Amino acid sequence: MAIVSQNLKKNDNDLDVDAFRSAMLDWYKSNARELPWRVHFGERPDPYHEWLSEIMLQQTVVKAAIGYFNKFINLWPTIHDLADAHPDDITKEWAGLGYYARARNLHKCAQIISREYNGVFPNNEKDLMLLPGIGPYTSAAIRSIAFQKPSVVMDGNIERIMCRVFAHKLPLKDSKRQLYEFASYLSQDRTDYPGEYAQSLMDLGASVCISSTPKCMRCPIQQFCQAYKSGIQNDIPVKKNRVPKPERFGVLYFIENDKGQILFERRSDKGLLANMVGVPGTNWTDDAEESLTETFIPDFDISHTFTHFRLKLKGVRLLEKKQNDTNKKLFWYDPNEYVKLGLPTVFLKAVKQYLKVVKTR
Ligand code: SF4
Incomplete structure (x- = not known):
């Protein structure tokens, strides 16, 4: 009972x-x-x-x-x-x-x-x-x-x-x-x-x-x-004042080669979006300034809300490989074929935004 x-x-x-x-x-x-x-x-x-x-x-x-x-x-x-x-x-x-x-x-x-x-x-x-x-x-x-x-x-x-x-x-x-x-x-x-x-x-x-x-x-x-x-x-139910979600910031590198491909990565097997395919970039930090580790002009913005935080990313197009992290599995892939990669939503949004920008320039 x-x-x-x-x-x-x-x-x-x-x-x-x-x-x-x-x-x-x-x-x-x-x-x-x-x-x-x-x-x-x-x-x-x-x-x-x-x-x-x-x-x-x-x-x-x-x-x-x-x-x-x-x-x-x-x-x-x-x-x-x-x-x-x-x-x-x-x-x-x-x-x-x-x-x-x-x-x-x-x-x-x-x-x-x-x-x-x-x-x-x-x-x-x-x-x-x-x-x-x-x-x-x-x-x-x-x-x-x-x-x-x-x-x-x-x-x-x-x-x-x-x-x-x-x-x-x-x-x-x-x-x-x-x-x-x-x-x-x-x-x-x-x-x-x-x-x-x-x-x-x-x-x-x-x-x-x-x-x-x-x-x-x-x-x-x-x-x-x-x-x-x-x-x-x-x-009823009585509403409780909502505490705003914390924000995190980062940069995604859209590194292009001369075949129209960009560099993707298989993320590590630990942490958020573990083992999923994504776009390489900086760590996501709660300091907007700190996330901008290099001097560049961002090409576009991406926002995404996770359960526990809001993420604000800058997307930047680069013509050469900027990351040499050997722990990450990097590979070239045609971004127009993104559906085949099973990208998590945040990277799906980012790639769609990237394709929009590429088409208008
Ligand atoms: S259970 Fe919900 S829908 Fe039904 S009478 Fe109560 S408040 Fe109205």
């Missing part, structure tokens, strides 16, 4: 959990989104599909994840196929989703499931959480959706719904434990369609209880929602 705080018991002992869950499941029967990794109500999806979709959804929105999911399933129809794939092919197909450590963990996880579990995903939390790239959320999602085991699934959408249903007046970031208790209270180790129930909350958060202005008139749980009853649904 999940832990329930005193606060929850005091305020919400009249919330009818059976009625709440029935309302959600009934709504889901006729409002579930059709997604390529989903199956019909009452059926269990392939755990491989469920796992793959959840890993992708950690990186992008549902609409974008559909294309990536279909591509991966076409290329690697089973977990064994994915386990046997070349790591470069996986990172190449992952390009655009960002945070490439996830792609590497995806591959490692597939290899463990294929080789140590004979292709069968474990259905208990302990073993799932030991797998690379699987944390509490993904583990709970796989257990409830693929195996119909009672689990408390908490994503951003579900946190927002919990906040509103219980009229919780603290910012989301400060309320993780409390919101988990709310969700546990409504889950209560229930075995009646735990996967469908979790997905019903995900879908409600995506289409009705949305972050801007919730569509309460269409909501199946309006009668249970304390924020709605108090007329404060638009003010």
